Amino acid sequence: xxxGQTDQGGLKLTRRSEKRLVSQARSGCEEASxxxxxxxxxxxxxxxxxxxxxxxxxxxxxxxAFLRAFSALDSFSVEYRFSTWLFTxxxxxxxxxxxxxxxxxxELDFAAMASREPDAADLVAESEEARRLKDEIWNAVDxxxxxxxxxxxxxxxxxxxxxxxxxxxxxxxxxxxxxxHRARARLRESLAETVQDCSQIRALREAxx
Amino acid sequence: xxxxxxxxxxxxxxxxxxxxxxLQSELHAHVINCTPCQNHLxxxxxxxxxxxxxxxxxxxxxxxxxxxxxxxxxxVAAGRVRARxxxxxxxxxxxxxxxxxxxxxxxxxxxPVFDAGSTPAHPTVVGSSMQAPPEEVQRNxxxxxxxxxxxxVSQELAQVPQMKALPFLxxxxxxxxxxxxxxxxxxxxxxxDLELLFHYGFNGMxxxxxxxxxxxxxxxSPQEAERVLSDLDILKKALQPDQPADEPSNIEAAPSTPxxxxxxxxxxxx
Numbered sequence: 253x254x255x256g257q258t259d260q261g262g263l264k265l266t267r268r269s270e271k272r273l274v275s276q277a278r279s280g281c282e283e284a285s286x287x288x289x290x291x292x293x294x295x296x297x298x299x300x301x302x303x304x305x306x307x308x309x310x311x312x313x314x315x316x317a318f319l320r321a322f323s324a325l326d327s328f329s330v331e332y333r334f335s336t337w338l339f340t341x342x343x344x345x346x347x348x349x350x351x352x353x354x355x356x357x358x359e360l361d362f363a364a365m366a367s368r369e370p371d372a373a374d375l376v377a378e379s380e381e382a383r384r385l386k387d388e389i390w391n392a393v394d395x396x397x398x399x400x401x402x403x404x405x406x407x408x409x410x411x412x413x414x415x416x417x418x419x420x421x422x423x424x425x426x427x428x429x430x431x432x433h434r435a436r437a438r439l440r441e442s443l444a445e446t447v448q449d450c451s452q453i454r455a456l457r458e459a460x461x
Numbered sequence: 462x463x464x465x466x467x468x469x470x471x472x473x474x475x476x477x478x479x480x481x482x483x484l485q486s487e488l489h490a491h492v493i494n495c496t497p498c499q500n501h502l503x504x505x506x507x508x509x510x511x512x513x514x515x516x517x518x519x520x521x522x523x524x525x526x527x528x529x530x531x532x533x534x535x536x537v538a539a540g541r542v543r544a545r546x547x548x549x550x551x552x553x554x555x556x557x558x559x560x561x562x563x564x565x566x567x568x569x570x571x572x573p574v575f576d577a578g579s580t581p582a583h584p585t586v587v588g589s590s591m592q593a594p595p596e597e598v599q600r601n602x603x604x605x606x607x608x609x610x611x612x613x614v615s616q617e618l619a620q621v622p623q624m625k626a627l628p629f630l631x632x633x634x635x636x637x638x639x640x641x642x643x644x645x646x647x648x649x650x651x652x653x654d655l656e657l658l659f660h661y662g663f664n665g666m667x668x669x670x671x672x673x674x675x676x677x678x679x680x681x682s683p684q685e686a687e688r689v690l691s692d693l694d695i696l697k698k699a700l701q702p703d704q705p706a707d708e709p710s711n712i713e714a715a716p717s718t719p720x721x722x723x724x725x726x727x728x729x730x731x
Contacts, residue, residue: 285533289526297525298518311521318529319536389511408512414477433473439508440501453503 265291270334278325289318292335296342299405303346303398313349317342339410340420343402350398381455385446392442399423400435407432463491468498472505 265273276284293314300317301310320341321334328337393401402421406412412420418428447453463471468491474480475488492498522528 282530286526286530289529293521293525297521301518307519311525314521315529315532319532322533323536386511386515389508404512408509436473436505440504443504447504453500
């Protein structure tokens with residue numbers, strides 16, 4: 253009803269629909285709030301989960317991000333995307349959560365966290381080699397620093413430009429670019445040993461398709 | 462013709478879609494004829510494609526939307542919608558503090574107001590606009606008897622210049638502060654706000670405080686931050702006893718809800 257277009261399975265709003273929904277939600281319309289939550293929750297959750305690798309924490313953070321966004325709707329300018337705003341809030345909440353964790357458990361071991369909650373198995377038929385490569389890429393993503401991971405996810409998943417990433421993460425554009433480029437270099441390095449011949453390149457392309 | 466080294470330097474800009482069409486053509490021409498660069502780029506592109514398309518993350522629980530909306534209803538019902546962000550909290554603390562300060566001001570300019578434990582002789586000093594009716598002040602004074610002041614609060618107050626009536630203000634302020642602490646302890650975020658407030662002290666509120674607040678709570682708009690600053694100014698003035706005699710009326714006139722600004726907030730500023 254509110255959706256304007258779909259993007260790779262995730263629902264995205266047109267600017268006009270978003271503007272209308274934000275305005276309705278601001279005046280207390282719960283249906284509009286629901287539509288805003290429904291159209292953003294999966295993408296936001298995926299992003300937060302990738303940063304925190306904990307289902308419960310990710311839900312808490314997402315809920316808090318929505319509540320904070322709703323409670324400050326009055327100061328939201330419709331010339332910006334609601335999603336950018338939401339991701340900005342969620343990212344800051346993630347950083348706070350990571351700080352809290354560090355103060356409780358010391359340094360984080362993302363690799364251990366990754367193995368604690370394995371990725372949902374992809375049921376689509378694909379070669380074992382392709383699945384293995386995908387897993388390797390995601391493991392490499394988990395090894396990235398938090399800002400690098402966030403930059404990569406926002407760039408590829410959300411289709412954000414470097415400028416939008418810099419705004420969302422609250423960092424200068426040059427830093428956002430540097431995070432993205434370093435992340436790519438690290439992902440490639442971590443695959444360099446695995447992917448050495450043409451058959452593996454083909455498997456990688458299959459994994460990506 | 463570009464070299465392999467040059468080509469690889471261009472990969473990031475190519476993937477960021479920031480390469481001019483002429484450089485892009487040159488890069489394509491090189492990559493078609495260079496297997497190592499072709500593989501290099503293929504790996505980079507495949508990584509990007511996997512991240513973009515392989516949505517293997519779990520989904521939020523089925524009840525997630527309903528829970529968010531229920532929490533939102535509670536938030537609205539409980540008046541937790543902090544449309545004025547800091548202003549509300551500062552005023553919650555600020556009103557009693559300003560009330561106390563106004564009493565001190567009156568004392569300093571030579572108008573005895575009341576003794577501890579008796580009914581204020583000058584109700585207008587702590588009048589209705591300060592949200593601290595005389596009865597409440599009296600009650601708080603009685604409660605404060607025999608108690609020690611919070612060392613942090615004491616330290617903050619000690620920094621107030623020429624605080625001639627410090628013991629009196631301490632006795633008055635301590636129960637109010639305690640009351641406020643317990644009133645906000647229910648919500649973690651409010652409590653954190655309060656801790657922050659005490660951390661910097663009533664007399665040390667400045668841009669640093671607001672900057673930290675904004676970093677912690679990115680949805681707070683610059684307009685709200687401005688209002689916080691103006692609220693803090695009012696508090697600061699209230700705590701300075703060497704103000705002109707007409708200061709109390711200024712304090713009372715201070716708006717608890719300044720007119721909202723219409724200027725738009727930008728995501729980069731929140």
